[in-house]
Amino acid sequence: MHVFQLLTTAQGIWIWIGALLTLFIFSFLFGDNPLYKFAEHLYVGLSVGYMIAIYYWNFFKPDLIDPLFGQGRIILLIPALLGICYFAVFIQKASWAVRIPMGFVLGWGSGVAIPAILQANIIKQIQGSLFTTQMLARWDTIVWNIIILVGVITTVVYFFFSREQKGVFKTISNIGIVYIMIGFGASFGYTVMARVSLLLGRLQFLLRDWLGVIQY
């Protein structure tokens, strides 16, 4: 049988380990248990170990150790020292030093992020909600753009809390609620698909790779 033949190859043994760990995780459906805890802890430990190895080989070695010690690029001592300052948080008397790299990262991050986010998420999105010549090209795009424009305005009105929502204001706000509910519904439907997809991925692994009872 396929499932037992796997035990004769190195790759097959890994498939067995993967299958057993998958079943350990699925056992949580019937309640917390030591097998689930074992698989969970193993996953966390392996992930951290893997990340440390990748950080070293893809970053520390080619970008810091090799150029610093191999090519003598001493300028790299500055970012290295900034990085080391992060560990000052573990020493009470020197914990102030952590503010230096954090200030640098926050300053750089804000400077880079604010214009980028403003451009991508506000200006371009406003442009996308307004009528343009391209949007007026066909009757169906005109209809969809009217629907979108109404949705944007009514939803924004719903989140306008500086005035009591009554009369026409309330009617517009209620239309906004309909749009918001449609948005939530779409998100929920997609989320269901995402979660079922994860289950299907594991089932394909168990049924095909491990048990060998289905093919693609």
Add this chain to the structure above:
Amino acid sequence: MRLGEALSKIDRRIVFAFMALVVIVPFFLPLGILGRVSRPAQQVFDAVEELDPNEGPLLMSVDFDPQSMPELYPMLTSVLRHAFARDVRVVLMGLWVTGVGLGEQALNEVAPEYDKVYGEDYVYLGWKPGFAAVVLGMGKSIPETFPTDHYGTPLESLPMMQGIRNFNQVPFAISLSAGDPGALTLWIPYVQSRFGQKLGAGMTAVSAADAYPYLQSGQLTGMLGGMKGAAEYEYLVQQAGYSTAAMPAVQAMDSQSMAHLAIILLILLGNIGFVLTRKRRQ
């Protein structure tokens, strides 16, 4: 026990067993449910189809980890098949440290199917920390941001990378993202908006709904949403005659559809139970 109470108190293990049955049976009795190919998926396919093999490479970013494999890995392999079948060169990279192995695995799986040679037809840049700093750096200079590829080979020694300085030489980029950093949080604000890079995205279904406004505004050229998006792309690639490989996402769509029907049924039953119980109390 009355019907309303019975419906409200179905043992969760019965629900789990029911769901397991609903998703497993279609693997043995395929129904062939895929539905139509959505416009955003077709747009990604068309964008790859329009790439000229003699021009710059297709840039793909593996911005996911093994947790999102069922949704995003089939997208990665089917886009790779599409590009390789058309002799379009591919530059692969990643912004998720735990996704590094997945990019390598996909290239090792797909490249031999088309006799593609590393360094001439495709390059794996690997992963670098820094997220925004990485993509902004690539906009200025790819060789300075990635002096070496994933295997430590200097980029200038790879024939395929000759003349590729920054995003100006990249006609199309695709981010396959499972969250942050990904298409919505990084590639659109820092790459598309700043450098005008033509950009497509493959998203996990959880974040697909959030991506539609970017399609409307034209910031995204196309999008593959969740496992359905992956199935659509697999289908398009096979329909075009570019691949005869297995289609895991297409196979799973039957179970996916049945699971959705089952969940709708459970929601209805739960609500009927709730309404009946409330009426009885009143």
